[in-house]
Amino acid sequence: MSRTEITVHPWFLEEGRPEPAALRTVSPAEVGALLRQEAAGLDVSLPGPWQPAQPFVLPRRSYDELFDIARTLLALVRRAVMALDGSWPGRIEALGADPFDYPLLSGQDNTETEFCSMMARPDMVIGADGPQLLGFQVSGTFDGPKATQALTAVWQRTHPGAFCGNDPLLTRVRAFEDVCASRRLPRAVAVVGSFGDLHDEADIRSLDRDLEPFRRRGFTADFLEPGQLPDALGRPGRLRYPLGLRSFSPSEWDERGLSLRPVHDAQRAGLLLLPPQSSGLLANGKALALVSEGRPWMTRAERMLADRHLPWTRITLPGRTDWHGEDCELDVLLRSHRERFVLKKAIGMTGGDILVGRHTDPTDWQHAVARALADGDSIVQEYVDPATCPVELTDGTTTRTALVAPVLSPMLFGDRPGGCWARFLTGDETSDDASRGVIGVRGAGASENAVLTWA
Known part of the structure; x- marks a missing residue:
């Protein structure tokens, strides 16, 4: 199927570029093998039978626009939340949230404020006027970084030299480097989580993907369960790990009966756990509604951007x-x-x-x-009627081109572009499911992919 035979939103297109399928240098079977190899242990959703045989490839202008819009709207949401009250407990109350859902607020409002938007992932679809923001995920536990890195590695092997994109895990490390520089802290980080979900070598490999980028950039980096925190920090005296990457959700730990007390103790001992739990308020849909409605402090340009890119x-x-x-x-x-x-x-x-x-x-x-x-x-x-774009799919034996409506999720780490994740419905050759788009954070039955641009 050629681009002249289908209707595609111009936001996806760049004239003069070849079809990505023409640049693929491996067979459908090899694509499938590489996807299985890179996705092992990473909880990447590739439900099949049809799986991507290429990334979503955007013109550079469109790729950059995703991050520009994300950065601006994140700043507006952050400011809208900040303006609700002078303290984080007060902001929780103003948004009608339950204070018990935010047990890890450090009590240091300046620290919470400085880092609340450190890691963010908006979810967007392409509407008639371009990117449309559906919602924000703002925390240290959102999906996307590992899958995007793994899938990018696949496409760089199947389409050598053709596409490029930001590495989310490396960009996350650079955000931590900024914290070390601004706070004059040694480069040492504890990835705080639980081994409860790690069962085999593939799952351990997932953990290694968190640690290896830190170590490659000169950090001392280790994974710590809550029970290990007090001794591993090295108290009394200078903390062995002044920084912590929060790779767990307090609500999930509560459901599993895991105590947050060791984490509280570590915070009181001086561990800077990032991102702070105040970040969750930026993911509250009510904050998005405040920006959509308009705030008195918004400039005309900010209102115009929100009207254009926020439904x-x-x-x-x-x-x-x-x-x-x-x-x-x-x-x-x-x-x-x-x-x-x-x-x-x-x-x-x-x-x-x-x-x-x-x-x-x-x-x-x-x-x-x-x-x-x-x-x-x-x-x-x-409701935003999502625009469709073509993507090559494979069942491991043959390929076909389908029109799909992806949700695009450009990730930000310390305001830096950190790669772009996508979810989409593949449908089948007789259904229109793919063109209806993905609803929800993950989307039942949705396949994942990386979003890249031309090298």
Whole structure:
């Protein structure tokens, strides 16, 4: 299938470039073998039978634009959260979040403020006006970095010299280097997590991918479980590891019955655990709604950028709202125009927390809207019809080109571009699932890929 035979959003296209399939130097079977080899132990979703045979390849202008938009909107979300109150506990309350969900707030507001946006991953689709931000993941545990690095390694072997992209794990190390320089700390980091999910050599390999980039850049780097923290830090005296990379979610530890007490003790002893838990507030959908609604401190240019790249988003509170210049009741608007909206829990935003109006039974939609308005714990966002682009797929024997609607996730580490991850539905040759796009953080049945640009 040639590009002249299909309709593709111009944002994806760069004239004069060959089809990526023409640059592939290995067979479909070799592509499959390399994908299995690099993805081993990394929890990369490649459900098959059709798997990517190439990366998503963007023009340089489009690739750079993703990171520029992400950086600007992240700064606006951060400022919107900061403006809610003078302290982080107060901001938690202002967003209607549960303080018990933020047990690792350090109590050092300046430190929390300095590093709350240190690691971020927006999720975007391409709409009629280009990139559209659906939501932010802001923490040390979001998906994407390892998969992007692994898949990039595959495409650099299957299409040698053709494509390039940022290395997310190396960029993350550089963000830690900035912290060491600004705080005059020795280059030593503890990756704090739990071996509870590590079962075999492949899983240990996943851990090595966290440690190896630090060690390659001259860091002392080790993995520490919570029970190892007090002794491993070297107290009393100078800390052996002044920095910690938080590779766990407190809520997941709570579900598994793991105590956070050793982590609290390590923080009190001086361990700077990054990113701090205040970062979770930047992922709260209500913060995104505040930016969409507009803040008094936003400049005209900031408002224009938000209007262009952030779909209309509001907190589900009863009352009147502005809908593209029209003053109306939010309740009436949502009930009357179900097909125009997506309903999301403000915290979480996984597939189970999202209802797409046009794909939801009308009665179910009415009940969900009533609950969301009563609880005030959700946001509603204007639906974006995702643009499609071609990608070569393989089943290990043959290849085909499919039109898919990817979710693109450019990652930022210390404001640096850290590679771009993607999820998409492959569908089959008779279904339209692929063109409907991925809903939710991971998307049920979605395949993953790296997003690169031309070398």
